[in-house]
Amino acid sequence: MTATQSVLDRVTRVPGVRGALVIAASDGLVVAEQLMDGVDGQAVAALTGRLVGRLVRTAEGAAMRPPAFIHLRGEEGSVLAAMGPDDLVLVAVVGPDANLGLARLEMLDAASRLA
Amino acid sequence: MTDDIRGLTARLADEPGSLAFLELAEALRRRGQLDAAHKVARGGLARYPGLADAHDLMARILSDQGDLAGAFDAWASALQLDPMRTTALKGIAFLYFRAGEKAAAVEHLQRALEVDPDDVSIRQAIARLGPADPEPAGAAPASPEPAVPQAAVASVASPAAAPPQERAASGPFDGVDGGERGLLLVDANGLRLGGRLADGPADPAGDRVAAQLAGVSREAARATRLLGLGTWHAIALESSDGHVVLTPASGETVLVAARDAALPMGRVALLAERAARSARAWLEEQS
Numbered sequence: 001m002t003a004t005q006s007v008l009d010r011v012t013r014v015p016g017v018r019g020a021l022v023i024a025a026s027d028g029l030v031v032a033e034q035l036m037d038g039v040d041g042q043a044v045a046a047l048t049g050r051l052v053g054r055l056v057r058t059a060e061g062a063a064m065r066p067p068a069f070i071h072l073r074g075e076e077g078s079v080l081a082a083m084g085p086d087d088l089v090l091v092a093v094v095g096p097d098a099n100l101g102l103a104r105l106e107m108l109d110a111a112s113r114l115a
Numbered sequence: 116m117t118d119d120i121r122g123l124t125a126r127l128a129d130e131p132g133s134l135a136f137l138e139l140a141e142a143l144r145r146r147g148q149l150d151a152a153h154k155v156a157r158g159g160l161a162r163y164p165g166l167a168d169a170h171d172l173m174a175r176i177l178s179d180q181g182d183l184a185g186a187f188d189a190w191a192s193a194l195q196l197d198p199m200r201t202t203a204l205k206g207i208a209f210l211y212f213r214a215g216e217k218a219a220a221v222e223h224l225q226r227a228l229e230v231d232p233d234d235v236s237i238r239q240a241i242a243r244l245g246p247a248d249p250e251p252a253g254a255a256p257a258s259p260e261p262a263v264p265q266a267a268v269a270s271v272a273s274p275a276a277a278p279p280q281e282r283a284a285s286g287p288f289d290g291v292d293g294g295e296r297g298l299l300l301v302d303a304n305g306l307r308l309g310g311r312l313a314d315g316p317a318d319p320a321g322d323r324v325a326a327q328l329a330g331v332s333r334e335a336a337r338a339t340r341l342l343g344l345g346t347w348h349a350i351a352l353e354s355s356d357g358h359v360v361l362t363p364a365s366g367e368t369v370l371v372a373a374r375d376a377a378l379p380m381g382r383v384a385l386l387a388e389r390a391a392r393s394a395r396a397w398l399e400e401q402s
Contacts (some may be wrong), residue, residue, distance in 0.1 A: 040342070047338040054327060054334070055352050061323030062312060062373060064356040071352075072335060075345030079338070093342060101168050101197070102134055 007090065007110040008034040014106055016098025018077070021045060022114060025052050025089045039093050048072075048081055048091050069108060071100070082107040084114035120146070127155075134159075137168055144176050152176045167197035174206055183210055197381040201227040201234065208240070217244055287397040291390045297374055300394045303367035305329025309394070312373060324371065332367040349387065351380055360387040364394045 004022055011020040012034050019035030021044060028049025033041040056066050070081040080092045080103055090111040094103055123139035136159030143152035153176050160169045174189035187210050193203040204227035211220035221244050228237045287309035288295040298310040305326040312321040335347040350361040357376050360383050364370040372387035 038343070043341055047341060051334065051338060051350075054331060055350070058324055058327040059352065059354055059356075059359070061327050062320055062357070062359070064354045064359075067352045067354045069353040070350065072338060072344075072350050073348045074339035074342075075348060077342075077344040079342065079344070093344075099168065101166065102137070105134065105166070 003113060004032045005034070007113055008032060010110050011090065011092050011103070011106055014092075014094075014099060014103045016095045017103060018093045018095055019044075020090065020092045022084070023049055023089050023091055025049050025056075025083075025087050031088065035093075044079065044091060044093055048079055048089065052081055052083075052089055069104060071104075080104065080107060082111035084111040086114075088114045090114060117142075117146070132162060134163070134166075134168075136162075137172055140172055140176065144172075144179060149176060149180050153180065165196060167193045167200055167203075170196065171200065171202055171206075174203070178206065178210070183213065186210060196379060198379070198385050199230045199381045201231045201237070204230070205237065205240075212244070220244060287394040288390055289393070289397075291386070291393050297372065298390050299325060299371040299373075300364060300398075301325040301328050301369045301371060303330060303332065308368065309397070310371075328361070328369055328371065330367070331361065332363055332369050335361075349384060351384060353380060358383045360384050362387045362391050364391045365398045368394070368398065370394050 008020045008022065011017060019033065019039040019041070021033035021035065021041050022031040023029060023045040024031055026049070028046040030041050030045045035041050051072065052070060055070055059065065059067055066083065068083055072079040075096075077093065077095045078098070078100065080094060080100070082090045082104075084090055088111075090107055092103060092107060094100070120139065120142050123135055123142060127133065127135040127139055136155050140152045140155040140159065143149075143155060153173075156169065156173045156176055160166075160173055163169050170189045170193035174186045174193065177183075177189055178186035187207060190203040190206045190210075193200050194207070197203070204223045208220040208223035208227070211217075211223065221241060224237055224241045224244070228234065228241065231237065286295060287300050288298050291298065295310045296314065297312065299312065299321055300308040300310050301324075302308055305328060307318070307321055307325040310321070311318040312324060331350075332347075335350060339345060339347040348362065352359040352361075353376070355376060357373055358378060358380050359371065359373045360380070362370050362372075370387055370391040372383055372390055374383045374386070
């Protein structure tokens with residue numbers, strides 16, 4: 001198992017996580033993915049990459065360092081994104097009952113292991 | 116020992132720094148092995164003192180063990196870390212009920228309902244308890260010993276968890292704790308309608324942030340819709356310099372709440388909700 005697969009495996013073990021993927025933030029392309037049926041990895045990557053780019057610029061505008069973690073919360077679930085090295089972003093799609101605290105901790109730790 | 120407990124025990128032994136202690140202690144608690152559950156949870160808490168889940172778990176175990184004061188303190192700690200944690204609010208409500216303090220129990224349930232309006236069990240509990248006004252003497256359940264510590268009560272009743280204040284008339288954030296600094300109301304075109312990020316007559320940082328957020332509401336709505344996540348509720352951004360929460364205020368107008376990273380994200384989210392309510396009322400007055 002590669003390091004990236006190991007990271008995805010760890011995140012998808014958190015209860016309520018429907019899938020996880022590693023994307024390249026600048027172009028919104030999928031690098032690796034581990035998704036349940038019905039989760040469109042390419043759409044997740046494109047939409048998240050775009051949102052991450054905007055929020056990085058927003059943080060810059062506020063004279064803040066780039067975000068380490070982003071949470072887009074919807075009525076029926078969330079998209080979580082943890083920034084990794086070299087433009088990589090670890091993304092998870094979670095259901096409404098997911099343990100967000102656990103998912104966040106796992107993702108922050110896992111994202112730091114991306115290479 | 117059941118297979119799940121055996122498996123979780125093995126996993127925790129392999130990875131003592133992992134979060135497997137949460138599942139293991141909960142599984143032990145559910146089986147009534149409270150001493151073992153307490154030991155596992157205590158070890159986990161020592162490693163993760165900032166994890167609200169761990170305090171919440173410890174509170175359930177202590178409550179089952181009959182240590183109600185200890186359970187109260189643990190739930191209070193969970194709430195300090197995560198003010199929107201409904202399980203802790205419900206747990207404290209339960210303890211107040213056990214102590215015969217019905218008004219405080221209802222107040223905490225109402226706060227839980229504010230966080231999670233769809234939780235039917237909270238509504239049912241409030242309906243069973245009735246209104247929050249004090250009960251006639253003798254009608255409340257017998258108060259168990261020890262009584263709930265007053266210091267813990269004060270820590271739970273923090274300003275961040277208090278009900279929203281009534282809004283005065285003139286600005287979008289009048290009446291919101293802390294005033295308008297660190298709050299922005301941004302329209303769909305990236306223009307600042309109210310609030311500021313910095314002190315002083317001009318607020319270039321606020322204007323830059325507002326400009327970057329032009330159309331963000333539409334983009335967030337599109338993303339959650341396409342991903343099957345329903346309507347968008349909020350975007351939270353964590354940086355080592357601060358915590359920022361965006362939430363829809365009205366139409367495509369977005370509320371931005373920014374605070375120092377020392378303030379837990381859950382409290383920033385709560386502040387954003389209050390500020391958004393205030394801004395909505397203001398926008399309605401303006402239209």
